[in-house]
Amino acid sequence: MENILRHIHEGHSQVIAELNAAFTVYGASRSEFSDSFSKEIAERYLAGSIDFDIADCAMNALSAWTPLEDFPSYSWAVYQAFDEGEYLHTGQVSGSNEDVYTRPLLRKAMSDFHPLDFS
Numbered sequence: 001m002e003n004i005l006r007h008i009h010e011g012h013s014q015v016i017a018e019l020n021a022a023f024t025v026y027g028a029s030r031s032e033f034s035d036s037f038s039k040e041i042a043e044r045y046l047a048g049s050i051d052f053d054i055a056d057c058a059m060n061a062l063s064a065w066t067p068l069e070d071f072p073s074y075s076w077a078v079y080q081a082f083d084e085g086e087y088l089h090t091g092q093v094s095g096s097n098e099d100v101y102t103r104p105l106l107r108k109a110m111s112d113f114h115p116l117d118f119s
Helices: 002-010 015-026 030-047 052-065 073-084 097-113
Strands: none
Touching: 002 015, 002 052, 015 030, 015 052, 030 052, 030 073, 030 097, 052 073, 073 097
């Protein structure tokens, strides 16, 4: 995970190679890996240990790496939470994307898919 986030932060093109390496070590299905990765990104973002741009780029990289038929519902919910924070919605105040869209959608996804882990 740390190598993936570092490559995203530095703007390297090695992100897909790092996802492949992490997947190989993970030892489960691509769908399970995607959900685990998405959960880690959501938790780190909500805890404030990574910023929006890094988390958003991580989810965009995951969506490019995971074939659509293997992209699980939880990963899709996390992806959409960050996607909604990428742009201003009609009538929205500038700079409020994360508070109005991303954080509430992530909390809902965590509550819906991982209620025992979400506090």
